[in-house]
Amino acid sequence: MPLHGRCLCGQVHYQILKPIDRVYHCHCETCRKAHGSAFSSVAAVAEDAMVISGTEYLSRYESSPGKWRYFCRHCGTQVYARRSEARHYILRLGSLDTELDFPEQEHIWLSDKASWYELHRQCPEYQQSGP
Secondary structure, three states: OOEEEEOOOOOOEEEEOOOOEEEEEEOOHHHHHHHOOOOEEEEEEEHHHEEEEOHHHEEEEEEEOOEEEEEEOOOOOEEEEEEOOOOEEEEEHHHEOOOOOOOOOEEEOHHHOOOOOOOOOOOOEOOOOOO
16 A cells, blocks of 8 residues: 655645665764754665655755755654665655554664753664665
8 A cells, every 4th residue: 555645735646655664763963963863764765666746845955965855845843754876765654654664673873862852762873874
């Protein structure tokens, strides 16, 4: 069954037609600042697996060289990110409407982890990016 999601105001919608890969939590400083939270929960989605509508409402920001964050310019919801050379989307799982039946797999960039947050250590953790 496809997964569905949208931004907070509903202008941007997406559908994921293939299984996702690698559900993880990123603790890098950039993700923390962009989301205003302790970490960002994301999943890799193949380029040909995601259909997006309302793209005219998306704006983007290059948060680091070659990495673009796409967000609804009306409500500010970050929907996904992409690296220039990548063949996949980095989906922001908080924008999903459909339940995700795929367990978290790892925590990455713990070297940047917020000091006020304690992990419960239920999945693999890496001081920087994963394997």
